[in-house]
Amino acid sequence: MLRRSLSRLSPLLSNGALRPLPPLSSLSLRPLRLSSSSQTLNPPTTPPPQEDDAINDLEGPAPRMTVSIDRSGLHNPPEHSHEASSDSELVKHLKSIIRFRGGPISVAEYMEEVLTNPHSGFYINRDVFGASGDFVTSPEVSQMFGEMVGVWTMCLWEQMGQPENVNLIELGPGRGTLMADLLRGSSKFVNFTKSLNIHLVECSPALQKVQYNTLKCAEDVLGEESSTKRPISGISGAPVHWHAALEQVPSGLPTIILAHEFYDALPIHQFQKTSRGWCEKMIDVSEDSSFQFVLSRHPSPSLLYLSKRCKWASAAEVEQFEHIEVCPKAMELTEQIAKRISLDGGGALIIDYGKNGIVSDSLQAIRKHKFVHILDDPGSADLSAYVDFASIRHSAEEVSENISVHGPITQSQFLGSLGINFRVEALLQNCTEEQAETLRTGYWRLVGDGEAPFWEGPDEQTPIGMGTRYLAVAIVNKRQGAPVPFE
Template sequence: MTPLAAIIAQRIRATGPITLADYMEICLLHPRHGYYATRDPFGAGGDFTTAPEIHQMFGELCGLALAQAWIDQGRPAPFTLAEAGPGRGTMMADMLRAIRVVPGMANAAQVALIEASPHLRQIQRDRLGPVNHLDHVGDMPDKPLFLMANEFFDALPIRQYQRVEGGWAERVVGLSDGGLRLGLGPAVQLSRDGRPGDVVEDCPAAPAMVEAIARRIAARGGAAILIDYGGWNGLGDTFQAVRNHAPENPLDHPGEADLTAHVDFAPLAAAAIRAGAVAARLVCQGDWLVSLGAAQRAERLAAAGDAGAVAALRRLTHPDEMGHLFKAIAIWPKGAPPVPGFDALRLHADHA
């Protein structure tokens, strides 16, 4: 049993089973034993590899997409260039390098990183130098906002509900034979249909965060690009753990494995629209990167001696790799041109 497992077990003995949301928050953010508080989880030496760690072209293309949105909106200055969940700071470094080719943009950008982990904050400072770290998206300055969030929403705590006779029951973490086990709480009412055994997930924090981001963009201008694995109006149990680049039971090693769930983009788009902004139609990451010129960028890098560029392109864009597993949406103000590679969502027509 890990040190954090013992702490969780003690809490359950004292107060009863806990929700999956509470379990995820403890496992990821406990100040002494939490996953993000104690390690650098990225890359070959960690537990998983994100797109910015695969190749520089990912962050460069993201930065240039935001740059075109900045130009299309009249080059507002100053503006906030933000990233939610910036990891090692790799993508922000690549975006900053890319936007330096856009006259006036780098000087107008004021970088803000939304990061809860003190450990990762230090890694980001080492990579980027002095930066403005924020605890919450609501803390961002009252300026035009251009924001990237890659594999950020998948780590937000979720709640799960399973269809049972008489309604739905929340899935909770309890104890059995001295170990952590999933069980069911009392029946509750949800405005969802389902068959016995069906599981649905809810991430209450995600729409609230998107609404705050979209409200700032609607009022002050800017754009946001959100990339994650997931889908639209998802159904099923997607709660998962990754440790040493391999999947495992999420209850086996609390605090020592990354815990995530697939992102349901439908409530995120609805939150953006509710805040008065435009939300994009959901697209696959691979299709979006190709529309931005990823293939041509990889060819130029390969010709300049980058031996890994072509393989990285395949991993980022091919349907059998990350290309279709990861999805993307964008947010921009009403009346502004779409963010490059996206079309506006016609909610009832596209996703009735």
């Protein structure tokens, strides 16, 4: 099946078109090691507050009480309210939530506010991708990544029976580079591109504008008698729609979903094993007004997700961990994807860095391509965690018997099986020496493992391959059979 599908796509692999790329020596990928700022917390020893004995000892009818309100503070505010504060708006917001709750917040809630707060979230108001941003993703490294994902998408479309209308959904499309390379690479396959209705799930207004430009969108009037306009991609002629969440994308059409480096930014809950059992790791404000990690005093609702995750693992696997991370949002999103594919047909491709098992203490913060402490200047750094691919599998399989989950396989296996070796050879035949260096470097970053052996530049710019650190999983409707290259 793979050989037959790839033979039909040979024009894509042999076409020597090369889009302009920045020199890869100026780029660095999001680091992929565990955070060095993790810590083990001791359970709190302070006993919980006791009920007032005086109230418990009252007998007989309660005395009549008079309530008075002191409004003088409205006209005479405390002196310290006018003191200047160096805290950012997001820090003030986080501290106000903690004060309002009267206690700490979960790591998941902290992540969600830091990354997607409508006013100050890391992803909301700026472009964080590329050499001038905080990290570089695979599509920014080389056009070959988006082209190979396009090969996978067209192969799946053929297995689906080549439907005339299909929803192509990308979750968290970044700058739109992956989608643009996919559309550009598949432009010769007219029946495929004509079938596409593109849906981008993006919560950042700033990135939506970047994606609009990357896909070369223009406004098109719907019908001769209509004044309604919709964006059309100038690359393929496909209509483009933006949504804040997957559930907003209309259902009812065969669907192909792409999620590249999306799951790693979903908020996680962290748990630590203690003498009194598993306690959730929380974030509180210390006496010096800085943020600190603490352990929950009482069982938290998210322990239900920890229990669910541990049931999917063996007792021996759970026993070896002192810390466990669980991502309820990833479970819920996977269930939503599986339900849609079960009903509408199609499939989903998930590519991210992670492991095929329980994840322990992987949360990390990255600012300008360097690690920083997770609690340092919230909103100025990207937060991400390893993806638990075993949890994705179980979440999908529990939803419906009509879907099947394939993988994970390494990114190197995925791209190699789809023909990236042939593609890089074709591109090398029609490029300058500088472009050739960029291609070789990008190729190594995508499929290599560790430091590139051919590198002759500065040590701090040595290309690091992520071919084995990134994993790929496919979720498809069973009627279609196993997708390439997961057979």
